[in-house]
Each structure stands twice: as structure tokens, then as C-alpha cells.
Amino acid sequence: MSCLKCLKYTMCLVNFIFFICGAVIFGLGIHLMTSSRFSSILPSLQAMNIANTLFIIGIIITCVSFLGFLGALKENRCLLISFFILLFILMLVELSVACVLLVYEAKIENLMTDDLQKGLRNSIDNRKNVTTLVDDWDTVQTTFQCCGINNSSEWGKQIPKSCNTPGNGTHYWPKGCFSKLKDTFENNLLNIGISVIVVCIIEVLGMCFSMTLFCHISRSGLGYK
Template sequence: MNRSCVNCLKTMVISLNFLCWLCGAFVVAFGEFQMIHSKFASLIPTFWPIYPANTLVVTGTIVTCVCYLGVLGGMKENRCMLITFFVLLFVLMLVELAMACVFLVYSRKTEYFKNDLLQSLEIYRQSGPDGNKTIKKDFDAVQHLFRCCGVNDVTDWKGDVPISCCNKDPCNIVPITNWEEGCLEKVSEWFTRNYRSTGAGVVTMFIIQFVCMSISIPLFCHFSREGLGYQ
């Protein structure tokens, strides 16, 4: 392989890995943004281990580290870095593929939302003025954001309807009109969209990383034949 081909492969490896590194950094930032502004975590504890924001932060952090190793390996023509990059990227791709399958499957399993939301609503109803402020704040935010009331409908509150259900100002004058539609369907739809979009994003990163790995193989083979890469 002549030097011009090697330089072309190096440029492609460095450019693609740098692009992948930028994607990973963006994924981390977007996951942090979701974690800060999300109003659903405390209401649906069953889904917390596979919450989209958590997955984005963890995956993005690992991707940035692995792709940074690929950039350095290509720039320094270092076989040790390249083979480490190749192995780590292969394992990461398998994990991402499994994650994408999990998200696409869970995007259809929204029946668990009902139990979690009903339990959160009961905690809200039974809590005093100083009790479980997190669930109260999040439930109020969800009802205000989605313009809904209760889980199935307004009757879930059994007459003790919070002010966040009010659909027409002023909300401190009787009679108060409330949203009639429940939050279950709207929250389920929101999670379904997020799971599908997160799964699609993971698949996209998988494709980019597969191209990076494919290009790094001939580059590593060339360094091996020339005896380069361990200095």
C-alpha cells in the first residue's frame, strides 16, 4: 500500500472518529438536558433503569472515550491504540445493538405506565402539604404540560383535584373547570416517541462506528506489515 493510500485511510479514520466523538459529546449534552428538564422520572420508577436520558449520558460518554482513542491511534500510527480501539468499538457496537432492540421493544410495552402513574397519584393524594414534594411537583408539571388530569380521567382524583388540572384562568374562582382527558395515553405516547428516537439514534451511531471500524482494519494491517505502531 503506497503512502498516499495510507494517508487517505488515516484522514478518513481520523475524520470519522472525530465526527463520532462530536456525536457522542452531543448525545451526552442532550441526555443531561433531558435529565435536568424531565418531569417523568419520579412518576414512572419501573422504567428508571432504561430511562432515555440515563442511556444517552452513559452511551455518549463511552462513545467519546472510544472514538478519542481511535483519533489518537490514527494520528500517531499506533497499532496498540488501533487494536484497543477496534476491540472496544466492537464490544460497544454489540451493546448499542442490544440497546436499540430493547428501546424498540419497550416502545410498545406501555401497559406498565398505568400502575406507576396510579401509585404516584395515590402518593400525591395521601401526602400532606410537606410530603413528597418531588412527585407533587412532577405530577403537576405533567398535567400542565400535556393538558390532562389524573391517569384515566379527572375522576381519579376522587374530588380532590389539584390546581394543575385547571384549564381556564382564573383558577381560584368557583366553579373551576378541569381537563377531562387523562394523562396515561399522552405520557405513553411521549415515551414511545422518545424510545423510538433514541433507538434510531443508537442505530445511526452503530452505522458510523461500523464504517470507522471497517476502515481501521486495513490501516492496522499496513502498520503491522511495516512494523509500525508500538513506539
């Protein structure tokens, strides 16, 4: 019984921490949506710009962790099994995306290049009408210290301030964002792999904990709650 209580409160604590993290991500997404005018760098995924992506991820994390926290705290079978199913679905989606990226890496790279070019042209057209426009291109260029897809010349005469190197408004980041993102991904491939494995382990442990509590409640004769 003491082990089950320990399991119960551990599950509550971990889910509460994830709930706080999800709420922070959710709030950041809302802040970006309300403070800036965003457009996706990938037109085919226009709805999935940075602000919307953070917003959706925040909702998913908060909802799933809330189910796990409340289900463990109240020892509610319905909430626990819902938490188990959602975690299982999330893990399947993550593994499916990873497999698709590995199998179709070359095709995805070509599609992304074409889509980035369309996104860059859209951003250039939008900046002709709104000179103070801030979109996902500015966020990516500032974060990764890059300019354009391959270099700054792709912006033409209207190079955004996010391309400027610190302290010098006439020099721009030498590398394009696509090559910089690709290099960053390849250089951190081990860290990304470890992160994915850690996330999967946490999800598997969450499923095991929830199912253990679910079975205990069923055996204890508490019935359907």
C-alpha cells in the same frame, strides 16, 4: 490514505457532536435532580424517574462518544474496539426492547396502568405532607397537557397546578395522561420508527468506521496500542 484520514476526522467530528449532546443531557439530569423533588410515576421503576433517566443516558452518550473520538484521534486499537463493542451492545439492547414492546404490548399496557395507579396514589400521599411538591407527574402533565391517568377526578380534592389549563385555574386538561401518551405514541409511530432506524444506521456506521480504522492500524504495523 486520504480516504482514511477523511474517515478518521469525520468520526472525530461526529463523536465530538454527540459528546456535547450527551454532556447537555447529563447536565440537565443533574439540574433536575438538584432543583426539584422527583418521584417516578411508575413505582416499580422508582429509580428510573425523569432526572435519573436523563442522567444515565447522558453518561452513556458521553462515555461512548468519548471513546470513539479519542480512539479515532489517537488511532488507538484498544479504544476503537471498545467503542465497537459498546455500540454493538447498545444496538442489541435497543432492538431487544423494541421486540419486547411489540410482542407483549397488551401485557405491558395492563402492567403500566396498574403501576400508574400506584404512582398516582403515592404522589397524592406525598402532597399531603409537602404542599409544594413537584414530581414526575407535574412534568408529564405540563408537557403533554393531561391530568391524572384517565381524568382529573383521580386526584380527588388535591388537584395539582400542573393540571390547570393556561389562564384558567378552575379548568383542567380533559384527557388523562395514559390515553394522551398512548395517542401521542400512536400518532407519531412513523416518526418514532424512522428515528429508531436512523439511530441504528448511525450505530452501524460508527461500528463500520471504527472497525475500518482498527484494521488499517493492524495492517500498518503500529502494533497494540
